[in-house]
Amino acid sequence: MDSFQHSSVTSCNMAVGLEELLSRFWSCEEIGYPTNYSPEELRCEEQFVQTVERGSDGRYSVSLPKKEGALARIGESSDIAFRRLLGLERRLLKDVELRQQYDQFMEEYLYLGHMRKVETRSLEQVTHFYLPHHPVVKQESTTSKVIILGSRTKQFMLVSDVEKMFRQIEINASDRPLQSILWRTDNSKNVETYELTTVTYGTRPAPFLETRTRNQLAMDERAQL
Structure with missing residues (x-):
């Protein structure tokens, strides 16, 4: 029982850590608008x-x-x-x-x-x-635009x-x-x-x-x- 509870707590901590990492990732990808000109x-x-x-x-x-x-x-x-x-x-x-x-x-x-x-x-x-x-x-250019x-x-x-x-x-x-x-x-x-x-x-x-x-x-x- 103690082992199961310990494992459950560990999994919960990992989930929180993953959520934080994902949040940072999305924040890096977010396109923002400058406010300090x-x-x-x-x-x-x-x-x-x-x-x-x-x-x-x-x-x-x-x-x-x-x-x-x-x-x-x-x-x-x-x-x-x-x-x-x-x-x-x-x-x-x-x-x-x-x-x-x-x-x-x-x-x-x-x-x-x-x-x-x-x-x-x-x-x-x-x-x-x-x-x-x-x-x-541009000699290397082609008609295809990517x-x-x-x-x-x-x-x-x-x-x-x-x-x-x-x-x-x-x-x-x-x-x-x-x-x-x-x-x-x-x-x-x-x-x-x-x-x-x-x-x-x-x-x-x-x-x-x-x-x-x-x-x-x-x-x-x-x-x-």
Whole structure:
């Protein structure tokens, strides 16, 4: 009898220990939201809340987060972007297939409305910041896209692969001049200025804007669940 009671107590202690371990495991896996922002993060959050808009089609438009006085410190960027464009053209002249792929990419960008041509008379009206651009080639990539997501805390999980994820979010019209690029489809033509109208992958604020917009979508649609 004593042996049975001792064994029972031991099993009970083990159960409590297991429960504590599982609790720690789930806590590690839980996705939380930060509450202690740095001054820079707080400024980005405040600017986002003040400027985010949602259109009738459900798509969000956001402003680029800016440091205080940053616009006044913007220097000359068109000359650098022009030299980078010339270097890009020299590279593309050596690779006909890459040139075709890059032209198709830019044509699609324009067709989808993710960039728009700027009229010459509009260039002097606002400050433009020019982004250099170049192709990124991954020889090892294939057409198959694999997404691995782990979920252990919720009953249901929705998995999707959103094409052009960053470009699903529009940039407010007043900030589009800060995402300008130089481009021409033929080296014999004049170089034109284009403004990128959506969140641009590779820029510093892009990850924040994409993540914060997804969180905003979840908050806006929470009542519908």
